[in-house]
Amino acid sequence: MTRRTIFMVAGLALLAAAPILFPFTQFVLTIAIAKGFAALGVALLLRAGLISLGHAMFYAIGAYAAAFLSARLGITDIFAILVFSVAISALSGVLIGLFLVRYRAIFFAMLNLAVSMVAYSLASKAYGITGGTDGLRVSVPTILGMSVEKSSFDVVLYYLVLVLMVGVGILMHRYMRSPLGHALSAVHSNEIRLEYLGVSARSTLLAAYTISATLAGIGGAIAAVSIGHVLPEFAFWTESGHLVLTAVLGGIAGIAGPFLGSIFLELIHTFAVGYAAEAWNMIIGIAMLVVIFFLPRGLFGLVERITGGKSRKGEAKL
């Protein structure tokens, strides 16, 4: 085992033990990992040099899908909710991706922002479907048909989310190592050469866009059942900005980076609420500037530095 693997396993063990040692961390970590999924989606696109200022929309789509299934259709099983949310967010990823992967650079960022603001405005106005600005309530889901108390559901959800994180992490690792994943970084470094090799940049990006939308959707669904309420604010553009911040703070080169960034931010947030609630945005802003100035590879880069050598050649950079 490399030192990196030991570090990862230790990190997971720590995550698994955290709610037992400090019960207050359970909710915080659930939300942190949910946002970590969305940030991983953003990081995926950043590898191709595309910055999405609208990915909170897919987070919201996942959340609203979960809420809709539970509140409007009366299907409350957690697994049904997760599958449904993934399907809906993947579908919306394909549909919106078909339009948006034609664009690059600042145009990509702007169009994502525009689409997400349309979604945000519609979610706040379509009272009959989305509950308007009141949002939708999500009742406590059942687990394979068993109804449970909210507190025990939260425990099950937390460990389910941990398993999901590892599973998705492994799949994403495979994807990054596959030709499709490598082609993604190639879009960033030299798109024309990629096309000369006979690889379609467009379908490479469409696959990545769909995957990234699905990841955000998983995060949204988890957040919806964990919080028990979804609001249009989930899709507001500042949330998208936060997801980009989280991805870059954690580091976009590795799979673990965005999760690391998200957990780090949520924990700081939890502690800051008591002491510096008024200055919370300022703290993140300054932290972000420090990271961009001094740790261009994010917190995960710091982990790599500690756990030792690995070739950084050909890795994703901002």
Added chain:
Amino acid sequence: MVFIPLIVDALANAALIFFVAVGLTLVFSVLRILNVAHGSFYSIGAYLAASAGLWIVSAGAPGWLTFPTLLLSAIFVAVLFGPVVERTLIRWTYGKSEAVQVLVTFALFLILEDLQRMVFGVQSVYQDTPMTMLGVVEIGGIVYLNYQLLLIALAVFMLIALKLFISYSRTGKLLSAVVADREVSQAMGIDTSRMFVIAFSVGVFLAALGGALATPTSGVSPGLGADTMVLAFAVAAIGGLGQVEGAAIAAIIVAFAKVLAIYFAPSLDAVAPYLVMLAVLVVRPYGLFGTETARRI
């Protein structure tokens, strides 16, 4: 004849949007940076103008003093933030990727949001002396706010002034040279870093002026910066990033879309600007007046 007040409403609205969008577009065309914190300068200008206006009125000073206050607030914000922010944060991001530029300005946005909250509190501020002092005028049986007409006049004045400044003043010509080709203009001896400071400060001034002028009709409340930012973004994108006239026409289009939505489909008023933006960008990603520079596949 329900449409005539509607037109004045829309144009007054467009005037305010124009100030902030043209600032964003100017900064983008010279510095090649999309400043996410632009909306914060708008709301800081608004807070400062409204608070100063309240202070003047409560101190018993004559009400007409609130008019120069609007302008002075904007100048103050520009002098305070323009050079400092450009010379430190923004300058560092030149030549970096768009992702880094967006992130740095987003971080700045977060910092400025809390800074406003600390300085001005979380209460809404409303100060309408300039509007009430100007009163109303009745033309053809319809009553208009004189302040709205003043806003429209100011926006037209600013559009002409900007065009004259860019085409005829020495600084304006140098700015155009930098926009046309940064490296060559540098090689020819233009002090580009000075141009960047000037352009950025003018952009901050325009945003803050838009905010200050908006306060007498609508007041200021927290969250204004974030809302303004997306609106300015939409307008600048519709007009084509870097296009001054484009920003003016896009501001009018967006304002009309908004006012029409309020009249005919009230539930769509918030969606209207973004739908317009989406419709325009899908057909012309570089905006109505923009030129295609980015490589597309």
